[in-house]
Amino acid sequence: MKSLTMSCAMLLALAGIATAQSTEPSPGVELSDLIFGSMENTPTGTVDLGEFVNFGRDIFASMDTDQSGAIDLEEFTIWDFGFNFIAEDEGQERAYQTAQRVLFAYWDHGGDGEIDEREYHHSMVWDFRRADVDNDAFLTREEFQSGYIVNLAYRAAIGGQ
Ligand SMILES: [Ca+2]
Numbered sequence: 028m029k030s031l032t033m034s035c036a037m038l039l040a041l042a043g044i045a046t047a048q049s050t051e052p053s054p055g056v057e058l059s060d061l062i063f064g065s066m067e068n069t070p071t072g073t074v075d076l077g078e079f080v081n082f083g084r085d086i087f088a089s090m091d092t093d094q095s096g097a098i099d100l101e102e103f104t105i106w107d108f109g110f111n112f113i114a115e116d117e118g119q120e121r122a123y124q125t126a127q128r129v130l131f132a133y134w135d136h137g138g139d140g141e142i143d144e145r146e147y148h149h150s151m152v153w154d155f156r157r158a159d160v161d162n163d164a165f166l167t168r169e170e171f172q173s174g175y176i177v178n179l180a181y182r183a184a185i186g187g188q
Pocket residue numbers: 091092093094095096097098099102
């Protein structure tokens with residue numbers, strides 16, 4: 028349950044980015060901060076690849092409810108960071124569901140309808156590197172919020188809120 032809550036927060040992270048400039052942090056930004064903090068083994072203010080991958084591994088395990096070693100679309104869409112509540116508030120459930128399917132296809136490199144552990148691991152590494160814009164092998168909070176694909180995809184889906 029703990030990892031489920033943390034995972035929810037991760038997707039929620041997307042929600043907050045667009046409003047990060049405003050004075051009131053959105054629920055998404057606050058959740059994003061929580062998730063980012065939960066990834067850190069030590070409070071350094073940054074997350075390294077090992078911390079990022081370990082975090083992803085916990086999420087994978089909680090998504091794979093039938094313990095098949097792979098995530099199918101149903102497992103992927105049922106499992107939710109809690110981001111769906113923001114989508115509901117914004118009346119963007121349909122866009123959010125579309126974003127889920129897009130993200131699933133993005134991670135399903137083989138296109139066989141399942142994301143296996145190897146595909147997932149490769150995605151975590153690749154997505155980390157993409158977000159690490161200054162290429163110093165650490166993600167700052169800002170890099171995580173504005174560069175991590177999950178954040179970008181879901182934030183876009185709910186209309187930038
Ligand atoms: Ca499965």
